[in-house]
Amino acid sequence: xxxxxxxxxxxxxxxxxxxxxxxxxxxxxxxxxxxxxxxxxxxxxxxxxxxxxxxxxxxxxxxxxxxxxxxxxxxxxxxxxxxxxxxxxxxxxxxxxxxxxxxxxxxxxxxxxxxxxxxxxxxxxxxxxxxxxxxxxxxxxxxxxxxxxxxxxxxxxxxxxxxxxxxxxxxxxxxxxxxxxxxxx
Numbered sequence: 001x002x003x004x005x006x007x008x009x010x011x012x013x014x015x016x017x018x019x020x021x022x023x024x025x026x027x028x029x030x031x032x033x034x035x036x037x038x039x040x041x042x043x044x045x046x047x048x049x050x051x052x053x054x055x056x057x058x059x060x061x062x063x064x065x066x067x068x069x070x071x072x073x074x075x076x077x078x079x080x081x082x083x084x085x086x087x088x089x090x091x092x093x094x095x096x097x098x099x100x101x102x103x104x105x106x107x108x109x110x111x112x113x114x115x116x117x118x119x120x121x122x123x124x125x126x127x128x129x130x131x132x133x134x135x136x137x138x139x140x141x142x143x144x145x146x147x148x149x150x151x152x153x154x155x156x157x158x159x160x161x162x163x164x165x166x167x168x169x170x171x172x173x174x175x176x177x178x179x180x181x182x183x184x185x
Contacts, residue, residue, distance in 0.1 A: 006032060006113075006117050007116075007117050007120035007121050007124060008030060008032050008033045008113060008116060008117050008120065009032045009033070010032070010033065010034070011033050011034070011054035011055060011120075012033070012034045012036070012051070012052070012053050012054050012055075013030060013033050013034065013035045013036070013053060013054065013055045013056070013057060014035075014036050014037075014038065014044065014047055014048065014051075014053045014055075014056045014057070014072075014077075015027070015030075015035055015036070015037050015038075015056075015057045016037070016038045016039075016044040016056070016057070016058045016059060016063050016065065016068060017037075017039065017057075017058075017059040017062070017063065017082070018039050018040065018059065018061075018062030018063050019059075019062075020039065022059070022106065022109070023037045023039065025109060026057060026109075026112065029109070029110075029112050029113050030112070030113060030116070032113075033055075036051070036053075038063070039063070040062075040063055041063050041064040041067065041068065044058075044063060044068055045068065045071060048068065048071045048072055048075055048077070049071075049075075052075075052077075053072075053075075053077045054077075054078070055077065055078050055079070055080065055116070055120065056068070056072040056077045056078070056079040056080070057079075057080050057082050057116075058072070058079060058080070058081055058082065059081075059082055059083055060081055060083040060085075060086035060091055060095075061083065061084075061085045061086045065081060065083070065086075066091070066094060066095070066098060069081065069095065069098045069099065069100055070098055070099075073098060073099035073100075078101045078120070078123055079099070079100050079101060080100065080101060080102040080103070080104060080116065080119065081095045081100050081102070081103045081104065082104045082105075082106060082109070082112075083103070083104075083105065083106060084105065084106035084107070087105050087144065088145075089145055089149050089150075089152070089153065091103075092141070093153060093156055096130065096160065101119060101123055101129040101130075102115075102119050102129050102130065102133050103133065104133075104137070105137075105140060105144070107140070108137065108140075115136070118132060118136070119132060119133065130160075
């Protein structure tokens with residue numbers, strides 16, 4: 001049986017982070033992809049408007065990543081949030097609500113290629129990337145935020161658990177999908 005080819009092979013990715021060493025690491029790890037980088041909001045925003053990307057990886061702090069997320073979602077670009085300093089239940093929820101397909105702590109950077117390959121595979125198969133994320137990294141969030149971290153926003157997480165297949169983030173992405181818009185839906 002042949003091994004499945006990586007979902008990262010040959011795709012065009014935009015990585016945005018204000019830390020040069022993080023960008024260098026991303027480029028190095030994702031060597032089978034074509035990676036453009038930006039270190040600040042304006043440069044990233046211009047690239048999003050001028051080019052078509054298959055994936056965006058956005059830091060939250062230092063580059064106004066949540067605002068960039070709105071721009072990538074509007075352009076139909078699957079987007080992963082990658083953060084260290086802004087990692088919190090609140091930014092995780094906001095990333096979901098604004099249409100990100102995943103939210104990765106920078107502590108997982110060494111495994112970025114494997115995580116992204118799994119997430120893109122799930123996304124392309126129509127499976128919920130968020131379920132995959134919580135299956136793989138739920139223990140990290142529990143350790144980082146405390147075992148009862150979802151209780152504060154129980155309504156959000158309860159609704160999310162029931163509807164992650166068609167959750168707000170997916171609905172937001174679909175609003176900008178030309179395949180859907182062309183059908184008048």
